[in-house]
Amino acid sequence: MPSEPWSAPVAAGPVDATVRLPGSKSMTNRALILAALADGPSRLVRPLRSRDSELMAGALRALGADVAEDGDDWLVRPGGLRGPADVQVGLAGTVMRFLPPVAALATGDVAIDGDPYARKRPMGPILEALRALGVRIDDDGRGALPFTVRGRGEVEGGPVTIDAxxxxxxxxxxxxxxxRFAKGVEVRHEGPPVPSAPHLEMTVRMLREAGVTVETEPDVWRVAPGAIAAREWVIEPDLSNAAQFLGAALVTGGRVSVPGWPADTAQPGDALRGLLAAMGAEVSYAGGTLTVAGTGAFTGLEADLHEVGELTPVLAALAALASTPSRLTGIAHLRGHETDRLAALVAELNGLGGDVRELPDGLEIRPRPLHGGLFRTYDDHRMVMAAALLGLALPGVQVENPATVGKTLPNFTTMWAAMLAPGTRQG
Structure with missing residues (x-):
């Protein structure tokens, strides 16, 4: 059930906080898949506990894997993948896209469905790719959820072409x-550029860390058949979830530090260093801690966000409060995310008095005095985070259904309040 609207708190002055982030959703859900397909037990150290990761763990349990809590960690013991099974993916893109190839390795039918909006998210390309690899899938021709994977316990694999x-x-x-496919796979992309390249780099890196041979060239990925090594996966903090906290330093002219920031990472959120600096922030990194300081004023942003689209909602909120215009491009694919994020941002920012125009592949945002009001979130966690950032500067921002942020950051509103409390540090 939707939660009651949340009154986004207004900043009483410059923030000065240290914020410790929970684990990366992207790393957690990739590690869960690899652990469930590994040649022995694996441990996930400090994984994210959120709706998306719990949905992935639940789906793998339904297929026969043992995902058990062990203190702050998860211990994963592979099992014989089997159906019949019913799997719910919620609104989680990683679950709905990562699970069908695993279900194809199961013996028996696996029925997959999700939240109502999940049925609108792009699934056709991966279903057709699996069919080309010999997998039987019944979807009544929709190319979308719900569908049933008729698992036969094996997949031949080989070359396949996909528009990703x-x-x-x-x-x-x-x-x-x-x-785990008999011939591995050679995936060839044909179509407009693939978005979110850092996430693909993360996938390749984690496969190699599990002992898998992966070769890449532009728009081609080759994975050799073989064992996936059981191992310990230490999950990095979720850097994309740092966006709104670091953004608070700009909005309030304060300072926010995030410890545990990896020096070398494939996470798209690492791009926040350059993006926030381009808006006028002072960004420093020392001893594994990233610190962003505001100067009391910040400018708009002209950036191609094709590879880091998930940062768009928070950056758009910052841009709406900036002193100069912004142009965010390369993000047409956001129309197929948790909601149509471009349309949602135009509607909600303009609803608070903004001047935002939708472009074919992005947003144009012009400075304009804003006011409070209801900010609808469309069951999208990033919209909640964007609204909270606006609320720092705008009295009366009411955030619809803040509980939807549980998708990736269940304790967000508590962390937000702690950041604003004078003289406090989280962790």
Missing amino acids: SGSSQLISGLLLAAP
Whole structure:
């Protein structure tokens, strides 16, 4: 059930906080897949506990894997993948795209469905790719949820061509299960550029860390068949979830530090360093801690966000409060995310008095005095985060259904309040 609207708190002055982030959703859900297909037990150290990761764990349990809590960790013991099974993916792109290739390795039928809006998210390319690899899938011709994978316990694999311009997850889903295919896989992308390239780099990196041979060239990925090594996966903090906290430093002219920031990472959120600096922030990194300081004023942003589209809602909120215009491009694919994020941002920012125009592949945002009001969130966690950032500067921002942020950051509103409390540090 939707939660009551949340009154986004207004900043009483410059923030000065240290914020410790929970684990990366992207790493957690990739590690869960690899652990469930590994040659022995694996441990996930400090994984994210959120709706998306719990949905992935639940789906793998339904297929026969043992995902058990062990303190702050998860211990995963592979089992014989089997159906019949009913799997719910919620609104989680990683679950709905990563799970079908795994289900194809199960013996028996696996029925997959999700939240109502999930049935609108792009799935056709991965379903057709699996069919080309010999997998039987019944979807009544929709190319979308719900559908049933008729698992036969094995997948032949081999070469396949896919248009993954809608989501890099369509390729990652094939790659993660490919070592268990008899011939591995050669995935060739044909179409407009694949978005979110850092997420593909993360997939390739984690496969290699599990002992899998992966070769890449532009728009081609080859995964050799073989064992996936059981191992310990230490989950990095979710850097994309740092966006709104670091953005608070700009809005309030304060300072926010995030410890545990990896020096070398494939996470798209690492791009926040350059993006926030381009808006006028002072960004420093020392001893594994990233610190962003505001100067009391910040400018708009002109940026191609094709590879880091998930940062768009928070950056758009910052841009609406900036002193100069912004142009955010390369993000047409956001129309197929948790909601049509471009239309949602135009509607809600303009609803608070903004001047935002939708472009064929992005947003144009011009400075204009804003006011409070209801900010609808469309069951999209990033919209909640964007609204909270606006609320720092605008009295009266009411955030619809803040509980939807449980998708990736269940304790968000508590963390937000702690950031604003004078003299406090989280962790």
